[in-house]
Amino acid sequence: MRVNVTVNGEQRQADDVWEGESLLFVLRERLGLPGSKNACEQGECGSCTVYLDDVPVCACLVAAGQAQDREVRTVEGLADGERLDPVQEAFVEAGAVQCGFCTPGLVVQAHALLDRVPNPSDPEIREALAGNLCRCTGYEKILDAVRLAAARR
Numbered sequence: 001m002r003v004n005v006t007v008n009g010e011q012r013q014a015d016d017v018w019e020g021e022s023l024l025f026v027l028r029e030r031l032g033l034p035g036s037k038n039a040c041e042q043g044e045c046g047s048c049t050v051y052l053d054d055v056p057v058c059a060c061l062v063a064a065g066q067a068q069d070r071e072v073r074t075v076e077g078l079a080d081g082e083r084l085d086p087v088q089e090a091f092v093e094a095g096a097v098q099c100g101f102c103t104p105g106l107v108v109q110a111h112a113l114l115d116r117v118p119n120p121s122d123p124e125i126r127e128a129l130a131g132n133l134c135r136c137t138g139y140e141k142i143l144d145a146v147r148l149a150a151a152r153r
């Protein structure tokens with residue numbers, strides 16, 4: 001089947017998509033957007049988090065066909081040209097990135113949190129990021145990054 005979807009503000013099209021194919025596969029393998037990561041492919045780690053019509057979702061759990069005629073925003077779509085989004089900048093500055101595999105999903109999830117709750121408490125940050133696993137950082141630097149981004153936005 002053919003899937004038409006708006007990705008990061010651009011109308012995109014993928015052909016010969018299999019009915020069981022995930023949105024994550026289409027983004028990474030067909031549309032050349034490898035920012036969203038594929039770690040567990042079963043909704044457990046959050047590394048594939050993207051916005052679907054402004055709601056953060058695990059792209060590995062969304063069938064590509066469900067994105068038909070909808071809007072997707074990936075981590076690649078957060079920056080304004082060469083200028084990083086404040087959340088991306090904060091992750092870099094706070095040292096919240098080690099291997100980086102979890103980072104795109106955490107950045108999108110943190111971005112969505114700060115849109116909803118501009119000054120979140122620590123429990124609110126922890127709850128919002130609870131579905132995003134990181135095996136490197138121990139999470140403290142990630143919390144620092146979200147606090148820093150909140151202070152700057």
Ligand code: FES
Binds near residue numbers: 038039041044047061
């Ligand atoms: S790859 Fe989608 S939740 Fe882990």
Ligand code: FES
Binds near residue numbers: 099
């Ligand atoms: S930085 Fe490696 S998994 Fe989070």
